[in-house]
Every structure is written in structure tokens, then in C-alpha cells.
Amino acid sequence: MIASRTRGWTPGIASVVLLTAVAAGCGAEDPALTANDTVTDNLSSGGGVPSTKASAFFGDIAILNSTDLAFTTVMTTQIKTSNRKTLFINPSLECGLFTQTTVRSKNGNKDTSTASATIQMQVLVDGVAAQPGVVIYCSRTQQLSATLGGILQSCTDANGDGTITAGECLLTDEEISLLLSTMDAASFNFGAGVGTGVHTIAVQAKISTSTSVQTGSAEAFATIGKGAVVVTEQRL
Numbered sequence: 507m508i509a510s511r512t513r514g515w516t517p518g519i520a521s522v523v524l525l526t527a528v529a530a531g532c533g534a535e536d537p538a539l540t541a542n543d544t545v546t547d548n549l550s551s552g553g554g555v556p557s558t559k560a561s562a563f564f565g566d567i568a569i570l571n572s573t574d575l576a577f578t579t580v581m582t583t584q585i586k587t588s589n590r591k592t593l594f595i596n597p598s599l600e601c602g603l604f605t606q607t608t609v610r611s612k613n614g615n616k617d618t619s620t621a622s623a624t625i626q627m628q629v630l631v632d633g634v635a636a637q638p639g640v641v642i643y644c645s646r647t648q649q650l651s652a653t654l655g656g657i658l659q660s661c662t663d664a665n666g667d668g669t670i671t672a673g674e675c676l677l678t679d680e681e682i683s684l685l686l687s688t689m690d691a692a693s694f695n696f697g698a699g700v701g702t703g704v705h706t707i708a709v710q711a712k713i714s715t716s717t718s719v720q721t722g723s724a725e726a727f728a729t730i731g732k733g734a735v736v737v738t739e740q741r742l
């Protein structure tokens with residue numbers, strides 16, 4: 507399902523529970539959240555979708571250690587409205603960032619390494635971006651700089667003048683590294699006005715990373731863990 511129409515992570519990890527819940531006046535039918543409880547197959551036509559006050563998606567999105575992902579649908583659900591309504595859409599994600607920078611230099615040279623990672627989200631309702639558009643769920647830029655002298659390996663009086671100067675000593679690079687790995691849950695409220703009918707809500711994620719180095723090294727990755735989206739309709 508989700509894994510088959512997206513890319514950039516290992517298929518088969520996704521364990522998805524999708525439901526359309528809480529039909530108006532039908533609290534007794536409130537379904538339990540169990541694995542593989544899917545109602546997706548009948549939804550595309552809209553014929554099997556009852557009018558509802560809310561719908562939701564819960565699942566393990568599992569996009570692991572990605573460096574780049576264009577806007578890709580990671581969660582979908584549908585809701586059927588019987589009148590013109592405003593949809594409130596609240597997508598939540600586990601949002602992980604990994605940034606690692608190493609600087610390396612000698613002879614008093616300054617070295618700088620930078621690593622950045624960002625996860626952005628947007629919600630499409632029937633293909634149209636919901637307000638307020640693209641939202642950053644998590645982002646970090648890490649920069650490390652150091653001016654290093656080097657590690658002394660050996661010294662010889664190369665020119666035989668009886669004096670050993672700094673220039674006659676062999677140095678190797680000194681090195682400093684910094685690694686940050688964080689995981690947080692983030693959510694945001696989106697909104698969209700819709701008319702009568704069945705509406706498809708697609709939650710899309712974008713991952714972007716960048717690194718820059720001089721003589722050091724850097725890595726940046728982003729991870730999306732579990733995700734959930736709850737859609738409710740309101741008449742404003």
C-alpha cells in the first residue's frame with residue numbers, strides 16, 4: 507500500500523492501519539485499532555464511504571536514514587462530507603535527524619564542516635495544498651570549526667644547521683568530530699475548505715539534506731518513524 511507507491515525506504519517495514527472511523531451517530535461501530543485493519547479497497551470509488559465526522563490513519567512510515575526525498579505521499583485517508591465543510595487535518599510524525607561533522611587540519615589552518623537535515627510536510631486535499639502550505643516539521647544545521655596545530659610525528663635537522671625548526675618537523679592532522687542524533691514527535695494543524703462528496707487527504711513528506719566540507723567530512727540523514735493523521739470536519 508503506502509510502500510508500493512513511494513520510494514526511498516525499505517518496503518515491507520510499513521505496517522499500516524487505516525480506518526475511517528466514528529460515523530455520525532454510530533458510536534457503537536467505532537472500530538478497534540488492530541494491525542492490517544484496512545478499508546482502502548472500496549474507497550476509491552467513494553461508493554462505500556459513509557459520511558463521517560472524522561477519519562484517521564495510523565502506521566509505521568519507516569523512511570530510514572534518507573538523504574533526499576521529493577514530496578512523497580506517506581499517509582492517506584478519505585472523508586465524505588454531506589455539506590460544505592472545513593476540514594481540520596492534523597498529521598503527526600516521528601521526526602529524526604542525524605548530523606555528523608568532522609574537522610581536520612594542521613599548521614594552524616582553520617577547517618569548517620557543515621551538515622544540515624530537514625523534513626518538510628504538506629497536505630493535499632483532492633490534490634490541492636491545504637493551508638498553510640509547506641511546514642517544516644524538524645530541521646537542524648550543525649557547523650563545526652577548529653584551528654588545529656597538528657600532531658607531532660618526528661623532527662629531523664634536515665638542512666644540517668644544528669637547529670631543528672618547526673618547519674623540519676613532520677605533523678599529521680588533528681581531528682575533532684561532533685555527532686548529533688535526535689528523534690522527536692511533531693505535529694501541525696492544516697485546514698482546507700471542501701464541498702460535498704468524498705475527499706482524499708494525502709500527507710506528503712519531503713526530506714532534504716546537505717553537507718559542506720573543506721578538509722574534513724560530514725554526513726546528514728533524516729528519518730521518519732511512525733505517523734498518524736486525524737481529519738475532522740467542522741462547519742464554520
Ligand SMILES: [Ca+2]
Nearest residue numbers: 663665667669
Ligand atoms: Ca635545521
